[in-house]
Amino acid sequence: MSSPLLEQLIEALRVLPGVGRKSAQRMAYHLLERERTGGQRLADALAAAVDRIGHCARCRDFSEDEICPTCASASRDVQQLCVVESPADRLAIEDATGYRGLYYVLQGRLSPLDGIGPAELGLDRLAARLAEGEVAEVIIATNPTVEGEATAHYIGQLARQHGIRPSRLAHGVPLGGELEYVDRGTLSHAFGTRSEMG
Amino acid sequence: MSSPLLEQLIEALRVLPGVGRKSAQRMAYHLLERERTGGQRLADALAAAVDRIGHCARCRDFSEDEICPTCASASRDVQQLCVVESPADRLAIEDATGYRGLYYVLQGRLSPLDGIGPAELGLDRLAARLAEGEVAEVIIATNPTVEGEATAHYIGQLARQHGIRPSRLAHGVPLGGELEYVDRGTLSHAFGTRSEMG
Numbered sequence: 001m002s003s004p005l006l007e008q009l010i011e012a013l014r015v016l017p018g019v020g021r022k023s024a025q026r027m028a029y030h031l032l033e034r035e036r037t038g039g040q041r042l043a044d045a046l047a048a049a050v051d052r053i054g055h056c057a058r059c060r061d062f063s064e065d066e067i068c069p070t071c072a073s074a075s076r077d078v079q080q081l082c083v084v085e086s087p088a089d090r091l092a093i094e095d096a097t098g099y100r101g102l103y104y105v106l107q108g109r110l111s112p113l114d115g116i117g118p119a120e121l122g123l124d125r126l127a128a129r130l131a132e133g134e135v136a137e138v139i140i141a142t143n144p145t146v147e148g149e150a151t152a153h154y155i156g157q158l159a160r161q162h163g164i165r166p167s168r169l170a171h172g173v174p175l176g177g178e179l180e181y182v183d184r185g186t187l188s189h190a191f192g193t194r195s196e197m198g
Numbered sequence: 199m200s201s202p203l204l205e206q207l208i209e210a211l212r213v214l215p216g217v218g219r220k221s222a223q224r225m226a227y228h229l230l231e232r233e234r235t236g237g238q239r240l241a242d243a244l245a246a247a248v249d250r251i252g253h254c255a256r257c258r259d260f261s262e263d264e265i266c267p268t269c270a271s272a273s274r275d276v277q278q279l280c281v282v283e284s285p286a287d288r289l290a291i292e293d294a295t296g297y298r299g300l301y302y303v304l305q306g307r308l309s310p311l312d313g314i315g316p317a318e319l320g321l322d323r324l325a326a327r328l329a330e331g332e333v334a335e336v337i338i339a340t341n342p343t344v345e346g347e348a349t350a351h352y353i354g355q356l357a358r359q360h361g362i363r364p365s366r367l368a369h370g371v372p373l374g375g376e377l378e379y380v381d382r383g384t385l386s387h388a389f390g391t392r393s394e395m396g
Binding site for chain 1: 207210213224227228241245246251285
């Protein structure tokens, strides 16, 4: 390699998900050949983000403030609380739906084998929040995986203990999907939970 | 978006080749959730690279020194000069072959419509280098595209003007390739330039 700094940059780029040696090389050359301004901007944005983005004290989503803008907003419905596994899931729901309630971001899912229990997911703080009495519905939007379902079950119990109604996203055949290509588990579930046509 | 800094990071990541909005989001979340140390290291490496990597005064490859280590090395053969379009091409040749000569990196190819002429590729400095009399063979390793071939032709003429023998990488069927899947142009060329078996 003709430059140790270039070698360091290529190694450092491999921290990005899905970026191997070859892509890292291509990215480094691209930045140096054609995008030095953009590269400088990326370096600044990354340093600022790593340094100043923490977690909202209320919902555990990423936030550079003590309380994130969503939790601080006066126009959100405090009676609804949507529980998601990750900030990316929260963003997906916010983008796709017209949901105007609040969120709670677990930053993970129950996984005893990996040492992730209720404490690591901040479920004690979620319980304290439910005890405040403002929340009327807990919408559980964990992923439909084994661990996500276990987490949903746990949170559902927690909600009922506080006299709050838990709800769960509907499962079934995706819109625009073809039955032939839907996995067996989903198809079987969708068949079993079929509803009468209106 | 819950954090302006996060939004800035996602936008800044899109400067990377092949990274759209969705991948940039995934990268930003990955860095913040699991790789803050790596993210900081990437920010530092990127800032240092953009700031301190320039071009070697001798071969125009990326270098943080006035003269890059390859050009400064006493163990390289100064009689051979390999001309490539980009630093990535130079690296590919250095990695794959046992070549021990020097390089000249054009940082582009002749493309009059884009305003890239001989001056932009430093061909005046290449001519001055050839006039020094040290180089005995110019190995032209531009890409086998229309513009690459035009560039090769131009450099070939330049070499001959200085009484130097130009050579060109062999074209043909790739090793391990199957004839059925080789493009027509390559196959036709390989057929036409077939050689007698030893």
